[in-house]
Amino acid sequence: MVQLDITMIENEEERDPSVIGTIYGDVGTNSFKFSMVGHAERSDYITVEHPDCGPVLCQIDSIIRKSNYTLDRSLERDGGRIDEKVIASATVIGYRDSNGLLNTPRTPFAVGCDVRLSDAQFIKKVLGLKDDTRTCAYIGMLRNYDLRIMLDINSMVQRHVSVLAKTGGGKSYVSGDIVEELMKHGVTCMIVDPHGEYGAMRDAADGKEDIRFGVSPRSYRESMVEFGMDESGDIHPLRFTLRSLDAKDIMELCSSSDSKTSVLALSKAIENVKAKKDFYDIKDLIDEVSSIDSARHYALIRDLQLLDSLHLFAQKGNSLTDLVQKGKTTVINLKGYSPDIQQIVVRRLGTMLFEMRKAERIPPMMLVLEEAHNYCPQTESTACKKSLITIASEGRKFGLGLMVISQRPAKIDKNVLSQCGTQIILKVTNPNDLKAISASVEGLTGGMEQDISGMPIGTAMIIGAGIQTPLLVDVRPRETRHGGASVQVLEDDDDE
Ligand SMILES: Nc1ncnc2c1ncn2[C@@H]1O[C@H](COP(=O)(O)OP(=O)(O)OP(=O)(O)O)[C@@H](O)[C@H]1O
Ligand SMILES: [Mg+2]
Numbered sequence: 001m002v003q004l005d006i007t008m009i010e011n012e013e014e015r016d017p018s019v020i021g022t023i024y025g026d027v028g029t030n031s032f033k034f035s036m037v038g039h040a041e042r043s044d045y046i047t048v049e050h051p052d053c054g055p056v057l058c059q060i061d062s063i064i065r066k067s068n069y070t071l072d073r074s075l076e077r078d079g080g081r082i083d084e085k086v087i088a089s090a091t092v093i094g095y096r097d098s099n100g101l102l103n104t105p106r107t108p109f110a111v112g113c114d115v116r117l118s119d120a121q122f123i124k125k126v127l128g129l130k131d132d133t134r135t136c137a138y139i140g141m142l143r144n145y146d147l148r149i150m151l152d153i154n155s156m157v158q159r160h161v162s163v164l165a166k167t168g169g170g171k172s173y174v175s176g177d178i179v180e181e182l183m184k185h186g187v188t189c190m191i192v193d194p195h196g197e198y199g200a201m202r203d204a205a206d207g208k209e210d211i212r213f214g215v216s217p218r219s220y221r222e223s224m225v226e227f228g229m230d231e232s233g234d235i236h237p238l239r240f241t242l243r244s245l246d247a248k249d250i251m252e253l254c255s256s257s258d259s260k261t262s263v264l265a266l267s268k269a270i271e272n273v274k275a276k277k278d279f280y281d282i283k284d285l286i287d288e289v290s291s292i293d294s295a296r297h298y299a300l301i302r303d304l305q306l307l308d309s310l311h312l313f314a315q316k317g318n319s320l321t322d323l324v325q326k327g328k329t330t331v332i333n334l335k336g337y338s339p340d341i342q343q344i345v346v347r348r349l350g351t352m353l354f355e356m357r358k359a360e361r362i363p364p365m366m367l368v369l370e371e372a373h374n375y376c377p378q379t380e381s382t383a384c385k386k387s388l389i390t391i392a393s394e395g396r397k398f399g400l401g402l403m404v405i406s407q408r409p410a411k412i413d414k415n416v417l418s419q420c421g422t423q424i425i426l427k428v429t430n431p432n433d434l435k436a437i438s439a440s441v442e443g444l445t446g447g448m449e450q451d452i453s454g455m456p457i458g459t460a461m462i463i464g465a466g467i468q469t470p471l472l473v474d475v476r477p478r479e480t481r482h483g484g485a486s487v488q489v490l491e492d493d494d495d496e
Helices: 071-075 120-127 153-159 171-184 198-202 247-253 260-276 282-293 298-308 339-358 385-398 431-440 446-454
Strands: 005-008 019-024 031-036 045-050 054-067 081-096 114-117 136-142 148-152 161-164 188-193 224-228 235-237 329-333 365-369 400-406 422-425 459-464 467-475
Touching (some): 081 120, 136 153, 136 459, 148 153, 148 459, 153 365, 153 422, 153 459, 161 171, 171 198, 171 329, 171 365, 171 400, 198 329, 247 339, 260 298, 339 385, 339 400, 365 385, 446 459
Parallel strands (some): 161 400, 161 422, 224 329, 365 400
Antiparallel strands (some): 019 114, 031 081, 045 054, 045 114, 054 081, 422 459, 459 467
8 A cells, every 4th residue: 555645724723622614605595615624524513603693503414525536646646745625515404493393494595604513412402312212212312412313203113114124134133122122012903924924923033132232132922913824822822713704815815726617616616505504614625525425526625624734713713802911012923824825814903903993992002013015916816915905094084004114125015115204215126126215215315225225234224203314323222132133154163
């Protein structure tokens, strides 16, 4: 490396250490540039005094180091003196006026104004950050600041939430944080968990208290109930009745080739069984189809037997009071079920929660949907898409919130994504996904898109639920065990 003699060009006179720069050049009312002398990073908050409005909160958009070290000089590996300046551009966020409202100055700052790093209390005041632990969920700390970020729980449930990131970006981790907060606040919740990750929340996380975040490991065993296929230990059997399924639905579930004769035979069998019994199961249907013509409907009978082996359908299904318990979180563990079956389960649950909430037979609650692109995709139709769109567009009126979690924002139905009033965005790099996010998030600038693609694991951009401008947040550690930890292919040496 060439030994360089770099000289920062700055004012020689003694400077106030809290000042990190000076405004210069053309100054607008929304943005300005300043020469930077102290240390600051992109997205940091700065304060500038305005003659009419007092201190105004601004945010650094970009920082550029300018020098006279040209391409030619670098090629010559010139080790001579280099003059260097650092300039930054900033966006004006605003100030609280005498009525406590967020306002922006109508005239530009003067050139030559000092730029200072903002203190946490001023940021909190101008951004209007909430801190009521009774009604808010603690999600993390403002990046680079000692400032807790709390999300308004009512607004999350009323206006829905989306959690978006590429795979391994930390979606399930931060969603677990939110579910912990919902349980802490006694908010009823149901999680559609296709990978069987959330049952781990019964256990406290490993390790000790995290001092920066003030979070200690804790178990939520008493606040959770889980249903699924694997009936071991803590998991209760998931059972539905067949009553609301018609022949076509059942054929879909068994991935049966729905030839006309099979559909007709099954319809007839359902009709016959219904005439005899109020409650029936798949075995009853098999008996009935066999009695019609077992040789002819051999393939149908075999598919029904396969469906029966999942034990998902029974004469008596899970009752509403089992599935939704006030103040508790119900995990619907769908691990082991095929995509078609998962969709039917989600449709049943979605429709049931919506109808029961409308009739006020269950408390206001949040439905958490992992891998949402599989249940309400943009292009294809699925068994459950309609019921999810209904919840997204009408759930608000009835206190039924939806939290959609996805690694492919571009593939989720726009009707669902655009209804989410709170967005939690972690690292996303796919250009189509970034486009889908920009389209559904108000106030996202080009610089923020860049932030999203470069964010480290553990940092989220959050907007909504009481937060009016997108904030970069260091997500708090989990109290409970995270069930979705990445699997190591090779053991670390120090594990030996
Ligand atoms: N805030 C965080 N602090 C510490 N570790 C984290 C954080 N967020 C995520 N991780 C770690 O990153 C890994 C991936 O996180 P997570 O399982 O939440 O990703 P994901 O986005 O849900 O991925 P997938 O799309 O595969 O489900 C996990 O091992 C988790 O422990
Ligand atoms: Mg996940």
